[in-house]
Amino acid sequence: MDIALFLIFALGVPWATWLTLGVRSKTTALAMMAPGGVAAILMLTISPLRLGHSPLARFGPPEYAVIAWGVPVIWVAALAGLNLLFHKATPSRTFPDPKIRSEIVAKLIFAGALGALLALIWLWPRLPWGKDLPLGLSSWQSLSVTVSLLTLFSLLTRLVTQALVGERALGRTLAGYPRYLVTVLVLGVLLPLLGEELGWRGFLFPRLVQYNVHLALLGTMAAWWLFHGPLGYLTPTLRGLPRWIPALGLLGIAGPSFFAGWLLLQTGSLWPPLIFHLTWNLLNPAMLGSLYTGKEGLLRGPIWLINGEGVMGTIVSTTAIAPLFYWLALQAAQN
Numbered sequence: 558m559d560i561a562l563f564l565i566f567a568l569g570v571p572w573a574t575w576l577t578l579g580v581r582s583k584t585t586a587l588a589m590m591a592p593g594g595v596a597a598i599l600m601l602t603i604s605p606l607r608l609g610h611s612p613l614a615r616f617g618p619p620e621y622a623v624i625a626w627g628v629p630v631i632w633v634a635a636l637a638g639l640n641l642l643f644h645k646a647t648p649s650r651t652f653p654d655p656k657i658r659s660e661i662v663a664k665l666i667f668a669g670a671l672g673a674l675l676a677l678i679w680l681w682p683r684l685p686w687g688k689d690l691p692l693g694l695s696s697w698q699s700l701s702v703t704v705s706l707l708t709l710f711s712l713l714t715r716l717v718t719q720a721l722v723g724e725r726a727l728g729r730t731l732a733g734y735p736r737y738l739v740t741v742l743v744l745g746v747l748l749p750l751l752g753e754e755l756g757w758r759g760f761l762f763p764r765l766v767q768y769n770v771h772l773a774l775l776g777t778m779a780a781w782w783l784f785h786g787p788l789g790y791l792t793p794t795l796r797g798l799p800r801w802i803p804a805l806g807l808l809g810i811a812g813p814s815f816f817a818g819w820l821l822l823q824t825g826s827l828w829p830p831l832i833f834h835l836t837w838n839l840l841n842p843a844m845l846g847s848l849y850t851g852k853e854g855l856l857r858g859p860i861w862l863i864n865g866e867g868v869m870g871t872i873v874s875t876t877a878i879a880p881l882f883y884w885l886a887l888q889a890a891q892n
Contacts, residue, residue, distance in 0.1 A: 559604040560764050567592040567756050575787040589749050592756020613759050617824030619679040625829035626672045629837040633844050646858030657852050659722040664843040670714040759827045770890040778814035782807050794851035806866050812874030815882040822889040841865040
């Protein structure tokens with residue numbers, strides 16, 4: 558019952574929004590939060606999977622958070638290399654709009670800082686002060702250390718980004734930091750990502766895996782595919798393309814979906830899939846351009862072809878990533 562209700566509303570609300578109001582930034586952001594919102598309501602009411610016992614409530618081994626970051630880095634780098642090797646793209650030396658350059662720099666710095674932070678969290682217990690100043694939420698001491706570390710990394714990331722894009726006014730950066738922290742990290746990152754991941758990997762996957770791991774892997778992939786379906790045909794930048802291209806690009810969801818499923822099975826935690834999703838959303842458009850906005854990345858070429866969610870990305874996803882992590886997910890389910 559709860560699975561059926563989830564699929565009806567998690568898919569129905571976004572589809573109705575996009576079909577009636579169109580694909581615009583505000584409506585898209587709100588629609589993206591629908592799966593997580595529906596999942597949270599069900600877990601607080603009728604679902605046997607309770608929110609406090611869901612994958613959201615567990616963090617898992619920190620080394621898998623590093624893996625969740627590292628795989629998309631290698632993935633996007635490999636796609637960039639293939640595009641250059643086959644002469645499908647060339648490096649972008651200039652950008653007609655300075656804002657695009659600033660966005661690319663910000664995404665790359667944020668992704669790099671995220672990887673450094675995850676590596677530090679993983680290594681923290683092995684550092685000389687790691688046992689005396691533990692990370693986590695188990696005590697007020699560990700909570701204060703964790704919050705201080707996250708705040709410091711976030712502030713340093715902001716300062717480095719501002720310096721690289723030409724904004725060197727320290728006082729102005731510090732004064733605007735609280736607003737930046739809320740709008741970018743919370744409203745721009747956590748809520749939209751949790752809106753998707755809490756629905757697909759935090760609710761649907763755990764409920765389906767109780768029946769069968771194949772059903773969980775394939776069912777979650779299919780639901781995620783259907784969720785993104787309207788975007789492939791209603792996004793203005795994709796309307797002029799042959800209709801088979803958006804459909805083919807949606808097949809590339811198999812690789813990310815199976816990788817995220819493997820992370821969930823290995824850790825029991827939603828946070829590694831969320832980290833993977835965030836890292837992918839930062840690196841793919843920064844390097845290979847955005848299918849949804851039409852903005853180019855560090856490589857210049859037909860975005861529908863070179864992008865990680867385009868033709869090249871679909872080929873790599875369906876031939877290499879998807880089979881590998883489907884098999885690894887089955888192994889994880891047996892252990």
